[in-house]
Amino acid sequence: MNTDWFVVLSALLFSTGAFGILLRRSPMVILLCLELMLNAGNLALVAFSRMVGNGQGQVFAVIVMVVAACEVVVGLGLIVAIFRRRLPLNVDDLRELRG
Amino acid sequence: MSATAWAWLVLLFPLLGSITIALGFRALPQKLAGVIGTVSIGLAFACGVAALIGLLGEDPEARHHASSLWDYASVAGLDIKLGIYLDQLSLFMVLVVTGVSTLIHLYSYGYMQSDQGYHRFFSYLNFFVFSMLLLVLAGNFVLLIVGWAFVGFASYALISFWYRRETATRAGMKAFVINVVGDIGLVLAAFLIFRELGSFDYGTVFEKAPAVFSTNEWTVTAICLLLLVGAFAKSAQLPLHTWLPDAMEGPTPVSSLIHAATMVTAGVYLIARTHVLFALAPTAADISAFIGLATLLVAATIALVMTDLKRAIAYSTMSQIGYMVVGVSIGAYSAGMFHLMTHAFFKALLFMAAGSIIAAMANEQNIDRMSGFGKAMRFTSVTMLCGGLALAAFPLTSGFFSKDEILAYAGARGGMYLIFVVLGYFGAFLTAIYTFRLIFRVLQGEPCAEARELIETGHIHHAHPFNPATGEQEDTDVGFPGPEHHIAESSAPMRVAMAVLAFGALFGGLIQVPGIDNVVADWLDPVFTGPVLAHVHPSIAWDWIGLAIGGAISLLGIWAAHWLYVANPDAPRRLEARFRGLHAFLFRKWYFDEAIDVLVVRPALAVGRFSNRVFERFVVDGLVSGTEGGVRGASGVVRAVQNGFVRSYALLLIAGFAGLALYFLLSSS
Numbered sequence: 001m002n003t004d005w006f007v008v009l010s011a012l013l014f015s016t017g018a019f020g021i022l023l024r025r026s027p028m029v030i031l032l033c034l035e036l037m038l039n040a041g042n043l044a045l046v047a048f049s050r051m052v053g054n055g056q057g058q059v060f061a062v063i064v065m066v067v068a069a070c071e072v073v074v075g076l077g078l079i080v081a082i083f084r085r086r087l088p089l090n091v092d093d094l095r096e097l098r099g
Numbered sequence: 100m101s102a103t104a105w106a107w108l109v110l111l112f113p114l115l116g117s118i119t120i121a122l123g124f125r126a127l128p129q130k131l132a133g134v135i136g137t138v139s140i141g142l143a144f145a146c147g148v149a150a151l152i153g154l155l156g157e158d159p160e161a162r163h164h165a166s167s168l169w170d171y172a173s174v175a176g177l178d179i180k181l182g183i184y185l186d187q188l189s190l191f192m193v194l195v196v197t198g199v200s201t202l203i204h205l206y207s208y209g210y211m212q213s214d215q216g217y218h219r220f221f222s223y224l225n226f227f228v229f230s231m232l233l234l235v236l237a238g239n240f241v242l243l244i245v246g247w248a249f250v251g252f253a254s255y256a257l258i259s260f261w262y263r264r265e266t267a268t269r270a271g272m273k274a275f276v277i278n279v280v281g282d283i284g285l286v287l288a289a290f291l292i293f294r295e296l297g298s299f300d301y302g303t304v305f306e307k308a309p310a311v312f313s314t315n316e317w318t319v320t321a322i323c324l325l326l327l328v329g330a331f332a333k334s335a336q337l338p339l340h341t342w343l344p345d346a347m348e349g350p351t352p353v354s355s356l357i358h359a360a361t362m363v364t365a366g367v368y369l370i371a372r373t374h375v376l377f378a379l380a381p382t383a384a385d386i387s388a389f390i391g392l393a394t395l396l397v398a399a400t401i402a403l404v405m406t407d408l409k410r411a412i413a414y415s416t417m418s419q420i421g422y423m424v425v426g427v428s429i430g431a432y433s434a435g436m437f438h439l440m441t442h443a444f445f446k447a448l449l450f451m452a453a454g455s456i457i458a459a460m461a462n463e464q465n466i467d468r469m470s471g472f473g474k475a476m477r478f479t480s481v482t483m484l485c486g487g488l489a490l491a492a493f494p495l496t497s498g499f500f501s502k503d504e505i506l507a508y509a510g511a512r513g514g515m516y517l518i519f520v521v522l523g524y525f526g527a528f529l530t531a532i533y534t535f536r537l538i539f540r541v542l543q544g545e546p547c548a549e550a551r552e553l554i555e556t557g558h559i560h561h562a563h564p565f566n567p568a569t570g571e572q573e574d575t576d577v578g579f580p581g582p583e584h585h586i587a588e589s590s591a592p593m594r595v596a597m598a599v600l601a602f603g604a605l606f607g608g609l610i611q612v613p614g615i616d617n618v619v620a621d622w623l624d625p626v627f628t629g630p631v632l633a634h635v636h637p638s639i640a641w642d643w644i645g646l647a648i649g650g651a652i653s654l655l656g657i658w659a660a661h662w663l664y665v666a667n668p669d670a671p672r673r674l675e676a677r678f679r680g681l682h683a684f685l686f687r688k689w690y691f692d693e694a695i696d697v698l699v700v701r702p703a704l705a706v707g708r709f710s711n712r713v714f715e716r717f718v719v720d721g722l723v724s725g726t727e728g729g730v731r732g733a734s735g736v737v738r739a740v741q742n743g744f745v746r747s748y749a750l751l752l753i754a755g756f757a758g759l760a761l762y763f764l765l766s767s768s
Contacts, residue, residue, distance in 0.1 A: 018753055021746065021749045021753075022746055022749060022750055022753070023746075025746075030745075091744070091745040091746060092744060092746070094743075094745070095742070095743025095744055095745075096743065097741070097743050098741060098742055098743030
C-alpha cells in the first residue's frame, strides 16, 4: 500500500484533533483531542518507518505513547481536581491566569 | 611597660567604661554606673601619669614615639596605621583632659543623681573622653579625623541629652551641623596634604613638609586655612561660634567638660600639632591670630551684657580660647598650651559653681533673678570666687601668669604684633568686668526667694520646673531636676571635685612663673623647635612688666565691676538706657545668628524649596513617571495576549507552528 494514504489519514486525524481543541470547551474532550493528535503523529511515524524499512520510527511511536500515558495521568488528575472543587468543567470559565 | 603601652591603656579604659555602662544599663545599679564611669577616667589619668614617668626617663629630644596596633588601610601607596603618636604635646593634652574629666565625672556623680538618664549620661561622657583622647593621641590625620568626628557626635548627644526638650535638641543639631562644616575643612586639608606629601602620617608629613613647600606657597596656605576651618568650628571662633552658647542647653557638667575644659580646645591643639605647616604659612597663621583676637574681643563684649549665667560663661570661654588661638598662632605655643591648662581648671570650676546655683534655682539661668547666694551657698560661692579671680587674672592666680605670657610673647615679636598686646590687655579688662559682674550679681545683694529659703530651711522644695526659653513644662522622666530635687552643693563628690579645681585655679599658675620656674615650657619646647620663631623670647624683665600691667588691669576691671554692680546698682540700667543701640547690638550677640540665618540658612532653605517644588516635581518626577508610563503601556500590549483562554493559547500555538512549517516549506522549495 502506498505510504501517501497513511499520511493523509494521519493529517486528517491531526486536523480533527486540532480543531477539536480549538472548538470544544470541555476539558475532557480537549484531552481526548490531544490524544487524537498524538496518535495521528504515531501513525505517520509508523508509516514512514515502514517506508524507510527500519524500526526507528516505531521506537519513537512507543516513546510517544509513554508520553501520552503520562500526560493523560496529569490531565485526568487535573480534571478530577476541578470536578471535586465544584468548578465549572469549561475551559473558558477557568481563566484566572489572565494577565 | 613602655610609655606607648600606657598610652594605649589611656585609650582603652574610657572605651571600656562607655561600653560596659551602655550594655549593662539595666543590670547595673545607678551608683555603680557612676562609679565605673568615674573610675575608668581616673584609671586613664593614672595611665597618663605612668606614661609621663616613662617619658621623663628619656632624653628630652627623644621623647616622641609612634606606635601602631594594626594597618587600617594599606593599598596602592596608601599606608594608614591605627597608630598613636605620643610626645610631650599629646601627653600634656592627655593629662589635662583626663585630669579635668575625672573631676567632672566626680561632680556629675553627685549632680546627676536625680536624673533618670544617669547610665546614659555616664556612657556618653566616657565615650566623649575616649573620642577626645583618640583625637589627641592620633598618630595620623585619618585617625585624627575619626576622633574629631566622634567628639562632634559626643557633643551632639550630650547637648541634646534632655531629648524631650525642644530647645536642647535644636541646639544639639546646630552644634552638629557647624561641627560638620569644620570636619569638611579638616578632611579637605588632609586630602591636600596627602596629594602634596603622599602620606597621612604625622612623622612623615612634618618631616617632608619643609622640603616640599616653600614659605607661603599657596598649597601650604590652603592646607593651613582648611585646617583652621576645622579648628575654628571646634573651638568656637568667629564666625563658626554660634553653636557654643546654644550648647548650654545641655546639663551643666557637659558644659563644664566639653564646652569649657576639653572639646573646644581641640582646635588649639590642632594648630599646635601642625605648627610645622603653620611655620611655613605665616599668612595663614596671622589670619588665625587676628580671628582669635576678634573672637576674644567680640565674645568679651557679649559676655558683658548676657543675662543667662551659663551663656555668659560660655562667651567667656570663647574669649579665652581666642587668647589661646592668638598664642599658638603667633608662635607662643607653650604659653597657649599653658593657658589651655589653667583655663581648663578655672572654667570647669566656674561651670560647676554655676551648675550648683542653677540647680538651686530649679534650672533658672537668668542672673536678673539671682542674688544673695553668697550667704546661702558658702562653699559654692567661695569656689566660684576662686574661679572668677583666676579668670579675671587676679595677681598670682593661674590665669594671671598664663594670659600674660601670651601677651608678653606677642610684645617680644614686636611690630604688627603689638596690636595683640594692646587689644589683649583691653580684652583682659573686659574679662575682669564681666567675670565680677556675674559674681557680684549672683553672690551679692539681698537674697532672692530661693536663696532665702536655703538660708532659712537648708533645702528647697520645687514644683515642676519650666523651660525658661519656651515656657513648656520640663519632662522630668528624662531630665534633671526631677521632683525629688536636692541642693547640689550638699553632695561630697561634688565638693571634692570643686575643691581640687579651686586649688588648681588658684595655684596652677605657679608652675610657670617668669624667672623662677618654667615647667610647662621646658616640657613642651622640644616639640616646637621650629626654625622660624625659636629665637623669640621675651626677657624676664618684660615678662614682669607685662604681669604688673596685667595685674593692674585686672584690679581696675574688678574695681569697675564693683563700682557698677555694687556701689551704684542703678548705674548699669542708666548706661543701658543711655546706649540703647549698643546694648541691643551686644545683647543680640552682634547679630551673628541673624547674619548666618540670612546669609546661609535662608538661601539653603530657598534652594531646598526650589528643588522640591521645581526640580523634584518636574525633572525627577517626570523622569520617574515617564519611565513608569512607558513600561506600563508596553506591558499593556503584551499582557493582552495572556487572556486566560486556554483555547486561544492553543490557537496561537498551532498558528505559530503552522506558520513555521509554511516558512520552511516555502524556503526549502
